Structure formats: C-alpha cells, structure tokens
Amino acid sequence: MDEFRPRLLIVDDDPDILTAARLLLRRVAETVETERRGAAALLRIEAEPWDAVLLDMNLTDGKRDGQDGFDWLARFQAADPALAVVLMTAFGGVPVAVEAMKRGATDFVLKPWQNEKLVATALAASRLTRSRRTVAVLESQNDALVAASRPAEHAIIGRSAPMRRVFDLLQRAAPTDANVLILGESGTGKELVAREIHRLSHRAGRQFVSVDLGAVAESLFESELFGHKKGAFTDAKGDRPGRMLASSGGTLFLDEIGNLPLHLQRKLLTVLEQQEVVPVGGDKPVKLDLRLVSATNMPSGELNQERNFRQDLLYRINTIEVTLPPLRERREDIPALAEHFGAIYARKYNVPRRRLSDTALAALEAYRWPGNIRELRHAIERATILARGDRFAPEDFPILAGSILAPPPAEPTENYHLDTLEATAIRRALADHDGNISKTATVLGLTRAALYRRIEKYGI
Numbered sequence: 001m002d003e004f005r006p007r008l009l010i011v012d013d014d015p016d017i018l019t020a021a022r023l024l025l026r027r028v029a030e031t032v033e034t035e036r037r038g039a040a041a042l043l044r045i046e047a048e049p050w051d052a053v054l055l056d057m058n059l060t061d062g063k064r065d066g067q068d069g070f071d072w073l074a075r076f077q078a079a080d081p082a083l084a085v086v087l088m089t090a091f092g093g094v095p096v097a098v099e100a101m102k103r104g105a106t107d108f109v110l111k112p113w114q115n116e117k118l119v120a121t122a123l124a125a126s127r128l129t130r131s132r133r134t135v136a137v138l139e140s141q142n143d144a145l146v147a148a149s150r151p152a153e154h155a156i157i158g159r160s161a162p163m164r165r166v167f168d169l170l171q172r173a174a175p176t177d178a179n180v181l182i183l184g185e186s187g188t189g190k191e192l193v194a195r196e197i198h199r200l201s202h203r204a205g206r207q208f209v210s211v212d213l214g215a216v217a218e219s220l221f222e223s224e225l226f227g228h229k230k231g232a233f234t235d236a237k238g239d240r241p242g243r244m245l246a247s248s249g250g251t252l253f254l255d256e257i258g259n260l261p262l263h264l265q266r267k268l269l270t271v272l273e274q275q276e277v278v279p280v281g282g283d284k285p286v287k288l289d290l291r292l293v294s295a296t297n298m299p300s301g302e303l304n305q306e307r308n309f310r311q312d313l314l315y316r317i318n319t320i321e322v323t324l325p326p327l328r329e330r331r332e333d334i335p336a337l338a339e340h341f342g343a344i345y346a347r348k349y350n351v352p353r354r355r356l357s358d359t360a361l362a363a364l365e366a367y368r369w370p371g372n373i374r375e376l377r378h379a380i381e382r383a384t385i386l387a388r389g390d391r392f393a394p395e396d397f398p399i400l401a402g403s404i405l406a407p408p409p410a411e412p413t414e415n416y417h418l419d420t421l422e423a424t425a426i427r428r429a430l431a432d433h434d435g436n437i438s439k440t441a442t443v444l445g446l447t448r449a450a451l452y453r454r455i456e457k458y459g460i
Helices: 015-025 038-047 067-079 094-102 115-149 161-173 190-199 218-226 262-274 311-317 331-349 358-366 372-386 418-432 437-444 448-458
Strands: 007-011 031-035 052-056 084-089 107-110 180-183 208-212 251-255 291-296 320-323
Touching (some): 007 015, 007 115, 015 031, 015 115, 038 052, 038 067, 052 067, 052 115, 067 084, 067 094, 084 115, 094 107, 107 115, 161 190, 161 320, 190 208, 190 251, 190 291, 262 311, 331 372, 418 437, 437 448
Parallel strands (some): 007 031, 007 052, 052 084, 180 291, 180 320, 208 251, 251 291
16 A cells, blocks of 8 residues: 555535545545535635645536536635646546646546546645645745855954854854854854854755844744745735745754744744644644754843743753854954955955054954944945055044044053053053943042043043
8 A cells, every 4th residue: 555645635516426435545545535515625725735636527516517627626726726636527528638737637537437547646646736845845945045055255253262162162062953042242243153053063965044033023923934824814825834844954043032022932932842833824733853043142141031031942942052252352353354354345346455554453453343243344344445545544444533442552662651651541441341431430540520531631
C-alpha cells in the first residue's frame, strides 16, 4: 500500500456514488469526506486543507451540460489555489475533458470508473497539491536566501579585548543549535553577529530570515511570523507561509525582541515550546525546525523584570547570551573600522580613498559615539562624499564641531601651567562621563556653577 495517505473530499449529488467512492478510497487515504452540495463543500475547503477534491460536474438534477462543475471548480480554486480538483461525469467525452483541463481541472474521470484508475488519479492529484504547497514555502525560503546571499557591506571588525571575548563565545556557541540572545546598544552590530552565528553553524547552507519586530505592527505580528490562510482577513488574498516556516531548516533572527508586547510574547513562547505553528485562519499545526537568534537593545536589568519581559520566554531564547560592547568601550577598534568604511565608500562613490589625519583620528577616538558603529559608518560616508583634502581632517566630521568631547590640543611634555592642566583635566573628565555636567563636577570637586564658569573660561 502507498505510504502517502491524502485527505480527500468527494462532491456528488448521488449518495450511491459517494458511498462507493468513499469505500474505495479510504483504503489509500487518511481521510475521505463527502458532500452532496457545492456550497457545503466550499465551506469545508475554506475551513481546512485538503489534498484533492473529486467533483461531479452535474450537481443539479436534470442538468447534463457540466456547467455546475465548471462553476464550482472556479470557486474551489479561488478558495485554495493550490488545491487539485478532479472532475467526474457520466455525460461527456473528449471535448468536455479538454474544456475541464483548460479551466484548471487537474484530471477528468468518466463514470462508471475503473477502480484502479480512480485511485491512481486521486493519489496523483493529491501529490500535485502537496507539491504546490511545498513550492510556495520554497519560494518564500528562496526570497530569504536571495536577501541573505547579497554581499554583506560590513564585516565584523575588531581586535580589542571586548571583541575578542565576543569572537571566542561565537566560535563555541555558533556550531550548536542553542538559541542565542544578543544584547547591545543600538548600532553595535547585532544583526552582523547574528549572521555570523548562522555562517558558523551547520545551517549555513540554508536560509537566514531576519525580522525587525520593532517595525512589525501588533495587528500583523501573527500573520508575519506564523503565516495565514487565504481569506483569514480582508487582505489575505492567498496562503502565506510566514517567516517562521520560511526559516525552517535555517536560522530565524528576531531583532528588537524587547519591543514585543507581553501578550504577543506569550504566543511566541507557545510556538517555541511546541516547535510548531498554526497559520492565522488555519487549524492544522505545521512542524518547525529552526534555530532562533534574538537581539534587543533593552538593558539586561530591564529585561530581567517580569513587567517588561516574560521570564519564561527569556529562559527559552537566551541559552547563550552575547553582549556587544558599545564603541566607546572599544576605542582601539576605531582606526580599523574607519579604514574599513573608508574603503567601502570610496569604491561606492568612485572617489579617491582617503586616510585619517592624526588629529582627525584622535578626535574620533575621543568622541563618545552614542550611535556606536552605525554613527561612525555614517560619519565616514559623509566625509567621503564631502571632504576636499587628501586626508580626512576633524572639520570633515560635523559631529565633532564644537564638541566638548574633542581631544585637547597636543601639549608640550613638560607643561606645568595651571590653566593648561585644569583645562585638560576638565576635557578628560567630560569625555569620561559622556558630557554629564553633574558627574563631571563631582569628580572634579566643583559645583555645577563653578564647572560652567571654567568651561566658558577655557572655551571648552
């Protein structure tokens, strides 16, 4: 007996035909259901998935022109475009069969049928339906693969001690299937790290699907991640697999997972626990095989509070936790990053490649980079387009203009002038405390008012 056992729906107004077909086909099918009216069959097709429908062409007493069958064929196809429909009739010949195929029927069976012929036709039609649905999933996965295969504009650059620790953790965690949570401020390169985890894993040859949860409306969350069936809501013009099914076999990256509302966190947890998803408007769960990598810029202290994030979901997604350092904590990586971005944008805009002058590099290293690597990248891109000199100078970076975080001018090695020493101390204290006046005043032993007077005095 064939191991493939489809779900079949038979539609005929003759109860004897229905009984005979059901008794014959139940030997090879998982389910065989029958309906005597096209409207009732349509409701069942809209409500649940079928592998094939065997449809009588004349459901109205006294009619023999087959128009009933053509009309219901069109309605069934509109309800489920992937569904294979086999037309059956006792009245017809080659012209009717040709017309049925032109209108989208998968096959045509004359009554009375040969048992072997009907079984073979039903199984072939069912396999066609399964193939069509598989193709829909593969097309979605292919879209994800195409997006993932585009050359990455930026590699992970860094030799600082914090980045060496990150690389070591990735080398150990990536080859496993453990879920990974990446923590870090905005602009620190969380998606780049997620892609590196995928590249180093045994799933590297499969799809990497990225979803920015911060950009997905609450009302579309389930449809976007879980998929939907045709007609599940107003704009559901057809079946859609959803990002989780599209990533099955590969890696799913959920960016900004900390933005997910608590009630949606519960739904995500259910899917991850059961490793299966039910599309919106469907009732049949689909098994998943994916590796989950998540990321958030929510501080760890906030993430560990139940009012912000479900702790049972947190335990599920952070088997391995990777924390990316902000750029201000890895200043020694700034020269390499700047060189990397400079080369990229020189090629992109077809301009001469410029290096950083010593003063520009010192200024970039002293700046606090609240936007982290993303801000540095944009600064280098702008400078590449607008700079006039052979080398990048501090004035090519407007973010540094008038910045109290810019480095102090180089001073002679033995300069004991009190004003100079005081100005230098103030600049360094401001840089170390992100320009926070209160903290800077405290560490310098000054009042806020006294600090402001000195800032004005030294033109800081």
